Amino acid sequence: MATFKEFRNNVKPNWCPGCGDFSVQAAIQRAAANVGLEPEQLAVISGIGCSGRISGYINAYGLHGIHGRALPIAQGVKLANRDLTVVASGGDGDGFAIGMGHTVHAIRRNINMTYIVMDNQIYGLTKGQTSPRSSEGFKTKSTPEGAIETTLSPLEIALSAGATFVAQSFSSDLKQLTSLIEQGIQHEGFSLINVFSPCVTFNKVNTYDWFKENIVNLETVPDYDPSNRVMAMTKLMETNSMITGLIYQNKTKKSYENLVSGFREEPLVSQNLSLTESEFDKLVAEFR
Amino acid sequence: MINQLSWKIGGQQGEGVESTDRIFSTALNRLGYYLYGYRHFSSRIKGGHTNNKIRISTTPIRAISDDLDILVAFDQESIDFNAHELREGGVVVADAKFNPTIPEGTKATLFAVPITAIAEELGTSLMKNMVASGASWALLGLPLEVFNKAVEEEFGRKGPAIVEKNIEAVRRGAEYVLELAGGPLEEFKLEPADGKQKLFMIGNDAIALGALAAGCRIMSAYPITPASEIMEYLIKKLPKFGGTVVQTEDEIAAITMAIGSNYAGVRTMTASAGPGLSLMMEAIGLAGMTETPVVIVDTQRGGPSTGLPTKQEQSDIHALIYGTHGEIPKIVLSPSSIEECFYDTVQAFNLAEKYQVPVILATDLQLSLGKQSCEELDYNKIVIDRGNIATEIPDREDGSLFKRYELTESGVSSRALPGTKNGIHHVTGVEHDETGRPSESPVNRIHMMDKRLGKMDKIEVENPIHIQGSHEEPDLLIIGMGSTGGTIDQARVHLEAEGIKTSHMTVRLLHPFPVQEVLPHLQKAKNVVVLENNATGQLASLIKLNVGLHEKINSVLKYDGNPFLPSEVYSESKKVLSDGPSAQKLSEELV
Numbered sequence: 001m002a003t004f005k006e007f008r009n010n011v012k013p014n015w016c017p018g019c020g021d022f023s024v025q026a027a028i029q030r031a032a033a034n035v036g037l038e039p040e041q042l043a044v045i046s047g048i049g050c051s052g053r054i055s056g057y058i059n060a061y062g063l064h065g066i067h068g069r070a071l072p073i074a075q076g077v078k079l080a081n082r083d084l085t086v087v088a089s090g091g092d093g094d095g096f097a098i099g100m101g102h103t104v105h106a107i108r109r110n111i112n113m114t115y116i117v118m119d120n121q122i123y124g125l126t127k128g129q130t131s132p133r134s135s136e137g138f139k140t141k142s143t144p145e146g147a148i149e150t151t152l153s154p155l156e157i158a159l160s161a162g163a164t165f166v167a168q169s170f171s172s173d174l175k176q177l178t179s180l181i182e183q184g185i186q187h188e189g190f191s192l193i194n195v196f197s198p199c200v201t202f203n204k205v206n207t208y209d210w211f212k213e214n215i216v217n218l219e220t221v222p223d224y225d226p227s228n229r230v231m232a233m234t235k236l237m238e239t240n241s242m243i244t245g246l247i248y249q250n251k252t253k254k255s256y257e258n259l260v261s262g263f264r265e266e267p268l269v270s271q272n273l274s275l276t277e278s279e280f281d282k283l284v285a286e287f288r
Numbered sequence: 289m290i291n292q293l294s295w296k297i298g299g300q301q302g303e304g305v306e307s308t309d310r311i312f313s314t315a316l317n318r319l320g321y322y323l324y325g326y327r328h329f330s331s332r333i334k335g336g337h338t339n340n341k342i343r344i345s346t347t348p349i350r351a352i353s354d355d356l357d358i359l360v361a362f363d364q365e366s367i368d369f370n371a372h373e374l375r376e377g378g379v380v381v382a383d384a385k386f387n388p389t390i391p392e393g394t395k396a397t398l399f400a401v402p403i404t405a406i407a408e409e410l411g412t413s414l415m416k417n418m419v420a421s422g423a424s425w426a427l428l429g430l431p432l433e434v435f436n437k438a439v440e441e442e443f444g445r446k447g448p449a450i451v452e453k454n455i456e457a458v459r460r461g462a463e464y465v466l467e468l469a470g471g472p473l474e475e476f477k478l479e480p481a482d483g484k485q486k487l488f489m490i491g492n493d494a495i496a497l498g499a500l501a502a503g504c505r506i507m508s509a510y511p512i513t514p515a516s517e518i519m520e521y522l523i524k525k526l527p528k529f530g531g532t533v534v535q536t537e538d539e540i541a542a543i544t545m546a547i548g549s550n551y552a553g554v555r556t557m558t559a560s561a562g563p564g565l566s567l568m569m570e571a572i573g574l575a576g577m578t579e580t581p582v583v584i585v586d587t588q589r590g591g592p593s594t595g596l597p598t599k600q601e602q603s604d605i606h607a608l609i610y611g612t613h614g615e616i617p618k619i620v621l622s623p624s625s626i627e628e629c630f631y632d633t634v635q636a637f638n639l640a641e642k643y644q645v646p647v648i649l650a651t652d653l654q655l656s657l658g659k660q661s662c663e664e665l666d667y668n669k670i671v672i673d674r675g676n677i678a679t680e681i682p683d684r685e686d687g688s689l690f691k692r693y694e695l696t697e698s699g700v701s702s703r704a705l706p707g708t709k710n711g712i713h714h715v716t717g718v719e720h721d722e723t724g725r726p727s728e729s730p731v732n733r734i735h736m737m738d739k740r741l742g743k744m745d746k747i748e749v750e751n752p753i754h755i756q757g758s759h760e761e762p763d764l765l766i767i768g769m770g771s772t773g774g775t776i777d778q779a780r781v782h783l784e785a786e787g788i789k790t791s792h793m794t795v796r797l798l799h800p801f802p803v804q805e806v807l808p809h810l811q812k813a814k815n816v817v818v819l820e821n822n823a824t825g826q827l828a829s830l831i832k833l834n835v836g837l838h839e840k841i842n843s844v845l846k847y848d849g850n851p852f853l854p855s856e857v858y859s860e861s862k863k864v865l866s867d868g869p870s871a872q873k874l875s876e877e878l879v
Contacts, residue, residue, distance in 0.1 A: 009689075011725065043706045056714050056725065061706035063551060064716035065544065066574050072508075076548025076556065077706065079532065080505055084552070084707055103771040105537040123383045131552070170765070262527025269553040270703060271530050273503025273672055283497060287487040287662070288317070 004033040007042070009059040012049075014186050020171035020197030020208075021051050021118050026175055028087060028116065029058060031181035037085055045074035047090030047099065050125045051118035051197070054089055055114065056116040068099030071115060081267040082257050085185055086113040089171060092133040096154050098134070103154070107190055108163040114184040117154070118171075120199035122205050128202035138205060155247060156236050158192050159229060164250040165191035166232065168243060169196070170211055181226045184252040189255040196244075200251050218245030227251070289479045294353040295424060296373070298366025300341035301332060304417035305362070309340035312421040314437040316344055317488040317661065319430065320481035325659035325773070326352045326851065331513065337365050342659075346479050350625065350660065354855045357476060358427065360420050362403070364388060365722075371396070377475065381423050381465060381514045383416070397421075399468045399561055404462045406717060410696045415457040422458030423465035426505065429472030431460040432462065444744020459611045477789050487662040488534070491629040491655040494662065495585055496521035498633030501670045504583070506556040509543035510538055510751045513597050513654045515587040518559040537565035543584065544573040550575075551715065553677070553705035555637050559585035562604050563594065565648075572646050576616025579693065579701070579740065581640035581773030583633070583673070585649045587656040588770075590849050599849030603772055603822035605830065607677045608648050609799045619647045620799035624773040626662035628796070629655065634670055635749075641675035643743050644700055649796065652821065654771035654851045678702040681710040689713045689723035695735055699743040699769045744800045752802035755809065756792040758783065764861060765813035769827055772819055772852055779857035795827065801834040816840045818863050819857060823847040 007029035014023050032042050037252070042060035046052040048067035055062030061084075065073045074088035095103050095117045106115065117272040122140060129142035132152040136152050141147050158166050169177040177195060184191030186286040196211050216239060218224050224245075225231055232248035275283070295312070299305045324343045330336045343353045344604050356373040359366070361382040371394045374380070378396040382388035383403040390398050401423050407415040409719070416424060418439070425435050436455050443451045466472065489497075492743045499507070505526065509519040523533045536542040542558040549556040560568065565586050570806055575582045588604045590596025608620050609743040619639050640647040681690060681704060694701040694714035701722075704711025707793040714724035719736060721727040732845075754773075757780055764783065773794045791808055795802075810816055818828035818841055825843035832838050844860045846852055 003803060010687075017613065038709075040709050040712055044551070056716065059712060061712055062714050063548070063549075063578075064714070064718065066717055069540060069544040069571065072536065072544040073548035073551075075534075076506070076545035076550075077552040079534070080549035081547075081551035081705075081707055101534055101537050102541055105541070135812070182832070187552055200369035207619075260527075260532050262530060263532055264530045266530075267707075268505050268530060268549075269707070271505070273505065273555065275501055275529075275670075277667050280501060282488065282667055283500065287489040287493065 001034055001036055002102065004030045006039055007032050007059050009057065010013050011057050013057050014053060016074050019050070020120065020195070020199070021054065023171035023174050023177065024116060024195055024197055025054055025057050025117050027177040027181055029176045032060070032085070032179065033186050034182050035102055041083070042085050042087065043077050044137060045070050045077060045086065045088045047094035049091040049094050049123070051089065051091040052094060066159060068094050068097070069102065070094065071099060071102040072131070074113055075109065075111050078111050079268065080258070081269045082112070084269045087116060087185070088113060089116040089118065091124070092117060092119040092121065093131050096132045096152050096174070102154040103285065104157065104161045107158055107163045107192065108141050108252065110162070110164055110189040110256050112189055112257060113288070114181065114193065116181065117194045119186070119194050120197050120203055120205045122199050124199045124202055132207040153236065153241050155194060155241055156233065159233050159236070159248060163192055164189040165246050166248040167191070167193045167246045168195070168241070168246050169193060170196045170215060172208055172212070173244065180246065187249065188258070189253060215244050289477050290475070291302060292344060292349070293357045293428070293476060293477050293478060294341060294343045294355065295358045295360070295421065296339055296341040297354050297360040297497030298337065299362030300368055301329060301336045301338040302334035303362055304414065305338050305340055307415035308360070308421045309342065311417065311438055311442055311762065312424055313342050313659065314488065315425065315435045315555065318434050318438060319484065320483040321478070322344065322486070322661045323488060323659070324349050324661070326654065327657055328741045329598050337369055337453035339366060346481050348661070351778045351854055352851060354853050358424060360424055361388065362416065362420070367391070370809070379427065379473065380474070381420065382429070386430055396875055399465055401461060401468070403461070403466050407457060410460070415454060418454045418457035418861060419461035422461030425458070426466050427469060427473050428476050428478060432458070441761050465671070471631065485664065487664065488659060489626060489662055490517060490657050491623070491626055491651050491658045492517035493521060494629035495559070495628045495633045495649065495651070498630040499637070500525055500529065502555060502634040502637040503636060503672050504547045504555045504557050505529065506534070506546070506554050507544045507558065508534045508536050508556065509558050510536055510560065512561050512564050512671060514589055514656045515559040515561050515585060516583060517657070518575050518777050539567040540571060543568040543582070546582050547571060547575050547580050549705070551578070551580050557583040557585065561587050561589045562591045562607070563661050565604060565611070566609065567668060572618070573614055573616055575646040576612065576740065577717045578715050579644040582646045583636045583640050583649065585651065588650060588652040596849045598653070600771070601821050601849070602652050603824040603826065603847070604650065605798060608650055609830070615737070617643065617645045617740050618799060619643070619645055619747060619749070620650055620750070621647065621652045621657070622769045622796055622798050624770055624794045624796065626660055627665070630665055638671065638673040639747070639749065642673055642700070643747055644703065645743060649768070652770040658771065668861065674699055676702045678704045678711060679706065683707060683710050689725070689817065690724040692724050693720065693722045693736065693739070695722060695739055698746060699739045706793065709876060715722060729828065747778060747800055749797045752797035753795060753805050754794040756780065757790060759789040759791050760812065761789070762791040762813045763789045764816060764865060765791045765793060765809055765816045766857070766861060767795065767816065767818045767827070767831065769795045769818065773852050775852045775857055778854040779861060782854070782858050783861060792807060798830065801830060803834050807835050808830065809856050810835055810837050810840060812869060813840070815842065817844055817861055819844045819852065821846055821851070
C-alpha cells in the first residue's frame with residue numbers, strides 16, 4: 001500500500017514561502033495514503049490561480065484546466081471512471097467567482113467526488129485584487145477604498161443548494177484538514193471542503209494569527225450535530241462562517257452515479273463500446 | 289400520374305401541426321416515397337403561425353419545392369400567409385370552422401372541411417390532426433390501410449379505444465373531403481413509389497444515432513434550438529447502454545465535462561448552436577492545447593447574438609475555424625445529407641481520437657431539423673478506432689513521468705488514461721514539456737507548437753469534397769455546403785437542360801481546408817458561384833484564402849432566415865453568367 005511519500009513528486013511549488021497551500025497539498029497526500037489509494041487511482045483536477053497549480057505537485061493523475069472550470073472537468077472524469085478517486089481543487093476566485101455557477105450545480109448534482117477550495121480571500125496570482133470572499137472594507141488593488149460588495153458565504157450557499165457534505169478547515173491544522181479530506185473522499189456524494197489558506201503576500205488582514213484568534217473548532221462546541229442541517233446553517237450564520245470541522249453531512253442521499261438510470265458498477269471506461277448488429281437494427285427500425 | 293407533389297400544413301403553434309405532419313409523412317414513407325420536410329416555426333411554444341411543408345417524390349430529393357400543391361389550413365392566417373406559394377390548380381383544405389376564404393387571384397380550389405367539428409363530435413378537438421391528415425390522404429387516392437397502420441403505431445400505447453377513435457377521425461375526414469371533391473383528385477395521383485424501405489429522420493436523429501454507434505457513452509449538453517433533439521434522443525437511449533446524458537448548467541460546463549470524460553477515456557460529445565459555441569471557445573482551446581479528443585456539434589442557426597434562433601443560416605464558419613484564442617489543431621466537418629450526419633458523426637469520434645484534437649461537426653438548421661428520407665444505414669460501415677491509447681506501460685525505475693506529449697513523427701503521442709499503472713503524467717493548458725509539466729523554454733515552445741499544429745498537415749479525411757455533374761471544363765461551378773446541396777443539385781439539372789455545363793461542389797471538410805482537391809475544379813471552371821446562407825460570404829472567403837482565384841469567385845448570399853429555393857439558385861446563377869462577377873445578395877432583392 002502506498003504511503004504519503006509516494007504521492008509526492010519532485011516538483012518545487014511556485015507558491016510563496018509560508019503560503020497556506022503547502023499544507024493543503026500535504027493533507028491531500030496524507031489523506032490519499034490513509035484511505036488506501038495508489039497514486040494512479042487518484043485524479044486531481046484543478047483550476048487556475050496560485051492554488052490551481054496543486055495538481056502538478058501531487059504524484060497522481062492531474063489536470064490543470066481553465067479558470068473556474070475544475071468542477072465540470074472533474075465531474076466528467078468521475079462519470080467516465082467511477083473507480084477513480086476524484087479531487088477537484090482551486091482557489092476562492094476559481095470556485096466562488098468565475099466558477100460559482102458550476103459550484104452550486106456540482107453540489108446539486110452530487111457526484112461522488114471531493115472539492116477542496118483554498119480560500120485566501122484575495123486574488124494572488126494576478127497580484128492582489130478583491131475576491132468574493134474579501135471582507136467588506138478590505139483594501140486591494142481593485143478596491144483601493146475598500147471592498148463594498150457583500151462577502152460571499154459559500155458554505156451557506158452550499159447548504160441551501162443541497163450539499164451532502166460541508167466542511168471547513170484551516171491550513172495550520174494539518175491533522176484536522178487531513179481527517180476532513182479522508183472523510184470527504186469516503187463520503188458518498190459531493191463533498192465540499194473550504195480551507196482557510198492564508199496568502200502571506202497580498203493579504204495582511206486575514207493572516208495565520210487572525211484566523212487562530214477568530215475561528216472556532218466545532219469539536220469544542222458541545223452538542224453540535226453535523227447531521228442537523230438547520231443547526232449547521234444557524235451556526236454558520238451566528239459565527240459568520242468562522243468555524244472549522246465537519247459542518248454538515250447527509251449520509252442518506254445517494255450519489256448521482258447511484259441514482260442515474262442504467263449506470264453500471266463497472267466504470268464506463270472499461271465497457272464495450274460496440275453495438276451488436278441486432279441492437280443497431282432495432283435502433284434503426286424506429287425510423288421506418 | 290405525377291411523380292412529385294408538395295404539401296403543407298399550417299396553423300397556430302401547438303395546435304397539432306407537427307403531429308398531422310408526422311403521421312401523414314410516416315405513412316407516405318411506408319409506401320416508399322422520398323420525402324423532404326421543412327419546418328417554419330418560431331421561438332415560442334403556443335401560438336404564432338407555424339407550418340410544415342413536405343415534398344413527396346418517387347425519386348430522391350433533397351430540396352424544398354418552389355411551389356405548393358396542397359395546403360391544409362387550421363386558420364385563415366395559414367391561408368393568407370401561404371397562398372402565394374400555391375400553384376395554379378392547387379388545393380386548399382381548410383377548417384370550415386373559420387369560414388375560410390382564399391385571396392383574390394389565387395387559382396386554387398378550396399375545400400372547407402369541418403375539421404374541428406368532426407374532431408369534437410368524436411370527443412376532442414385534439415383529433416383535428418387526424419381529420420386533416422385523413423382528408424389529405426384521401427385526396428391523393430392512397431390506400432387507407434397503410435395510413436391506419438401508422439395511426440395504430442402512433443396511438444397503440446394508449447389502448448385500442450383511442451386507436452379506434454383516431455381511425456374513425458381519419459375515415460370521417462377522408463369521407464367528407466371525397467364527397468366535396470367527388471373522389472380522389474386525378475391530377476394529384478402519385479405514381480407508385482419504388483417500395484424500397486427507407487428511413488425517415490432529421491439530421492439531429494442521425495447525429496445522435498451515429499454517436500451511439502460510435503461508442504459515445506456520455507453526452508453533456510445544455511438545451512438550445514436547433515440542437516436539443518440530439519440530447520433528447522440520447523437521454524432515451526444511453527441508459528440502455530450504460531451511459532448517460534448530463535444536462536449541465538451552461539455550455540461551458542457541457543464542453544469542459546466532455547473534455548474531462550474524454551480525458552478519462554470515454555467517448556463524450558456535446559452539441560449546441562452559435563451562442564453555445566461562442567461560450568465553449570476557451571475550452572475548445574484547452575482541448576487543442578492538451579490534445580484531448582472531443583466532439584462538438586454546432587447546428588448553425590441565424591445569428592448574431594440570439595439572432596433568428598429558429599431560422600436557417602450558415603454563419604458560424606469563421607467562428608468555428610478561428611474562434612479560439614491562440615493557435616490549435618482542430619477539424620471542422622460539414623455533413624450535407626442525413627446519411628452523412630450519421631457516418632460523419634462516427635468518423636468525427638475516430639478523427640478526434642486518432643489525431644487527439646477537437647472535432648466540430650457543423651450542420652445547419654435545415655439539415656438538423658428538416659425531416660427527410662434516408663437510405664438504409666450500413667452497420668458494416670461502423671468502425672471504431674480509438675487511436676493510440678497505452679494499456680500496458682512498463683515501470684520506469686527512475687520515477688519519471690509518462691511522456692504523454694512525446695515528440696513523434698506524426699505529432700500524435702500515446703495517451704495514458706487515468707487509472708493506468710505507470711502512466712502518471714500532467715495535463716495542463718499551460719505550455720508544457722513531453723511529460724505535461726509547465727515549461728516556458730523557447731526551444732520546448734517551438735517543439736510543442738510544431739507538434740500540435742503539425743498534425744494539421746497530416747490529417748487525412750476521405751472525400752473532403754463531393755462533386756456532382758463533373759465536366760472537364762464547366763461553364764459554371766456552384767459551391768455550397770450543408771443543406772444547400774439538394775437545392776443546388778436541382779438547379780444544376782435545370783441549367784444543364786439549357787446546355788450550361790454545370791458542376792456542383794459540396795465542401796465537406798472545412799478545416800483543414802482541402803486545397804489540393806478544391807483547386808483543380810476552380811481552375812477548370814469558367815465561372816464559380818459560392819452559395820451560402822450568410823451575409824458576408826464566409827465560405828467564399830475561406831476558398832479565396834486557401835485557393836486564391838479571387839476574380840473568379842462570385843458569392844450568392846441569402847440571409848433572410850429561409851433556405852434557398854431551387855428557382856433562386858437557378859436565377860442567381862444565370863445572373864452571374866450574364867452580368868459577370870459581383871456579389872449577389874439575394875435577400876435585398878426579395879425585400
